[in-house]
Amino acid sequence: MSANSSDQLFVKALRLSAILALAIALVGTVAGYFAAAEAGIVAALTGAAVSVVFGSMTTLSIWLGGKLPLNGFYGLVLGGWLLKIVLFAILLFVLQGATNFSGPVFFFAVVASVLGNLAIDSWLVLTGKVPTINN
Numbered sequence: 001m002s003a004n005s006s007d008q009l010f011v012k013a014l015r016l017s018a019i020l021a022l023a024i025a026l027v028g029t030v031a032g033y034f035a036a037a038e039a040g041i042v043a044a045l046t047g048a049a050v051s052v053v054f055g056s057m058t059t060l061s062i063w064l065g066g067k068l069p070l071n072g073f074y075g076l077v078l079g080g081w082l083l084k085i086v087l088f089a090i091l092l093f094v095l096q097g098a099t100n101f102s103g104p105v106f107f108f109a110v111v112a113s114v115l116g117n118l119a120i121d122s123w124l125v126l127t128g129k130v131p132t133i134n135n
Helices: 005-065 070-095 103-127
Strands: none
Touching: 005 070, 005 103
């Protein structure tokens, strides 16, 4: 494999995460419309946006961290994880008083996002062929 095989793997991860977010937006919008009309559509699209932002943050932190020494890798990945927790808490606080928003639709969109991104990451790790030893 080429020296950029890990870069290609991360590009593939970002592409698959974007496709997942699009699928969540499409399926969630239809299901959200039938469940809660406009509020369901808004919630499904918000859940898809969370999928794009948080999935990309995870992939990019691991990709950038891989270019750092080990302690830098752990610092960047842990820092990204903590940032996502804070951003998600802020998002939930802002959405708490929203009038035209369906909490259950948002919940299922976020769960679909988490499970989908875990499946993508697992599949890429299991099928990726990135050399681990340099000559």
